[in-house]
Amino acid sequence: MRLLMTGRHVKVTPALKRYVETRLSRLTRYGGELGDVQVVIGVEKYRHTAEAKLAVNGIAIQAKASTDEMYASIDLVLDKIARQVAKRKEKLVSHKPRPVSPRALSASAKAEPRGPRIVTVGAPLPTLMVDEAVERLAGDPSSLVIFLNASLDRVQVLRRLEGGAIELIDPRPASTRTG
Numbered sequence: 135m136r137l138l139m140t141g142r143h144v145k146v147t148p149a150l151k152r153y154v155e156t157r158l159s160r161l162t163r164y165g166g167e168l169g170d171v172q173v174v175i176g177v178e179k180y181r182h183t184a185e186a187k188l189a190v191n192g193i194a195i196q197a198k199a200s201t202d203e204m205y206a207s208i209d210l211v212l213d214k215i216a217r218q219v220a221k222r223k224e225k226l227v228s229h230k231p232r233p234v235s236p237r238a239l240s241a242s243a244k245a246e247p248r249g250p251r252i253v254t255v256g257a258p259l260p261t262l263m264v265d266e267a268v269e270r271l272a273g274d275p276s277s278l279v280i281f282l283n284a285s286l287d288r289v290q291v292l293r294r295l296e297g298g299a300i301e302l303i304d305p306r307p308a309s310t311r312t313g
Contacts, residue, residue, distance in 0.1 A: 135168040142176030144204070150175070153205065157212045164219045166190045173211075175204060184211040190219055259289065267292045268300060 137155055139146050154173055161168060169189035176183045184207040187196040195218045199210035262270070262281040270279050271292055279292040291303040 135162075136170045138170060138172045140172070140174045142174065144175055144177045146175065150204070150208075154208055154212070157208065160212075161216060161219055164190075164216075164223050166219070166223065167192075173208075175208070177204075182207045184208045186211050186215050188215065190222060193222060195219060195222070264290075264292070264302065271300065 135158070137151070137158065139151055139154060158171055167190065169192075171186065171188040174185040180202060181200050182202065182204040183198065183200040184204070185196070185198045187194065189195070195215060197211045197214035197218065199207050199214065201207045201210060259280065259282050261284050262279075263284050267279045267281050267290075271277065271294055277293075281290060281292070282288070283290045289305065291305070293301050293303070295301055
């Protein structure tokens with residue numbers, strides 16, 4: 135970035151030039167290739183004007199501002215330029231999700247463990263008697279009925295076997311032997 139500063143009816147002092155350079159250095163945060171920057175400052179009666187023209191990635195951006203003070207005019211014009219550069223960058227940035235590359239897919243496949251995916255589903259456990267569970271099983275012969283036995287206060291499973299018989303599974307914790 136090269137700064138070309140011109141003054142109309144005003145002398146460009148080193149302090150003004152340094153001020154413009156420090157303000158322009160903030161534009162680098164938006165990225166992009168900054169070309170030559172032309173800043174023209176001028177005084178007409180009581181109005182202090184500032185104009186700036188620059189190219190960002192080959193696109194011309196310009197702004198003009200006028201106030202009672204020179205430094206305020208420079209601030210205003212460079213703020214306008216910064217807004218335009220930010221808006222330009224926002225237009226260029228794609229907000230669509232990027233397609234996943236095959237390399238990223240293979241890396242994620244290596245990171246994830248192979249095997250079945252386990253899905254946990256919470257369901258209320260009905261409190262039933264054994265004969266009520268048999269009635270529920272009669273509706274769908276290939277299903278299981280998991281219930282809380284009302285008389286024993288234990289979880290039990292009821293299923294129909296291939297021959298038509300009904301099996302009652304009573305899971306119990308393994309007893310620990312002492313001794």
